[in-house]
Amino acid sequence: MDISSYVLLSQEQALKRRMDVVANNIANMNTVGFKREQPVFREYVEQTDGAVKAAEKTSFVLDYGAVHDASNGAFQPTGNPLDVMIDGPGYLAVQAGDGTTAYTRAGYVKVLESGELATSGGQVILGEGGKPIKIPPEEAGKVNVNPDGTVMGENGPLGRIAVTVFDSEAVVDPRGNDMFTATGGRELPAAQTKLVSGGVEGSNVNAIVETTDMMQILRAYQTSQSLSNSMSDLRKSAIDKLGRVS
């Protein structure tokens, strides 16, 4: 059987997957701390014993994975002295609802009713050594964050916001709500921590790149469809000619 249609089908599937990823990137263009995703494909080669040597191998395209682009987004000033952006790699560690540790780069920081520093979603931020940072009631609103992550109150430091880095970004998986899950991270020491306070990190989605990507996907998809149409014509005429009783 002629497998060219299946090769095209595999490409169309891949293009649809790419389109889904591009759509998600564009939808999150204004999501703070969002990291652009990029799908990765690989070639799948099938060996057949064809009559012609060159036709022995057919390659399909297969989904392989999605990686996120860890480059920094632009700094967006918010005017809140507690908001932080991590300059360089790393994540803020937070206590997720189920007790596990999650990671985020969305640096909207607020003070909970209990006095603990938390993200905008209310997850407690874990400071140095996994300890939450507590702000005494009389110092709420008078707190600053130093570049090394130290939270300074009026009467001295109250704790340090820790940045956790991972040796490979591939272990960090997005799970929605600006959160990532990962294992095997290590805390950066104060000397290597670089935080910028007074703002948050914007998404690193580049509108131009995504739009051109989208155009490319659409055109490739149309090409593949028109190829498939010509293939159908070819098959039809073959049946017509071969089936004719002369």
Next chain:
Amino acid sequence: MRTLSIAATGMLAQQTNVDVISNNIANMNTTAFKKQRAEFQDLLYQQVSRPGSSTGGDTKVPAGIQIGSGVKTGGVYRINQQGSLQQTDNPYDIAVQGKGYFQVTMPDGTTSYTRDGSFQISDQGELVTQDGYPVQPGITIPQGALDVSISKTGLVEVTVAGNTQPQQLGQLQLATFMNENGLEAKGGNLFLETAASGQPTVGSPGDTGIGTLTQGFVEGSNVNPVSEITSLITAQRAYEMNSRVLKTADEMLATTSQLR
């Protein structure tokens, strides 16, 4: 194809963004208005192939395939930055510099909180808000008062005709909250205490952690028109981009349906 629904979530989110920005711009001249910002979060990711699953032999998928499903509005935050002070020369206009809210008694007896210090005097001589709600603790200005002065620390003094010595009327107090963002805005420049905001701590202006008062001024809104307009442009373009995605997805589906 998920693209259609993903683009739809993007458009919805930008619509919320424009709603919030337009409310900020509409309240640009509202006394003590605090601007708000919509904050977005990515939605759940669908695991098409789990990272770490086997690809045959000893090899494992290092990254896995995860397809996001769009964006949602995570919350709308109030930015409690100090607004600029505007001189009014009205002796009953009081601006709060720093943290703190005036306490106001509502007609039903409950307490609301406000930073809008453009007060008036009722027919009873009581210090009331623009809507006529009395300020707590109550201050009553006697008849024949020549001059009312309110100090930075909230002490209200009055000079009465025929008396050279100023007379103390009372002490204004401010309430602070652990998490100001948790206060519930109920319109009319008033806020309500919620479980998220925590209990109010009442104290005199100038105490540790409490702002000071300035007589003859009101606090303007902290809306910055330039940053609002830039946000508006960003939101509009993001909306357009998402509708472009929708169109592309539609074209791809149209191509599919024309397949022979």
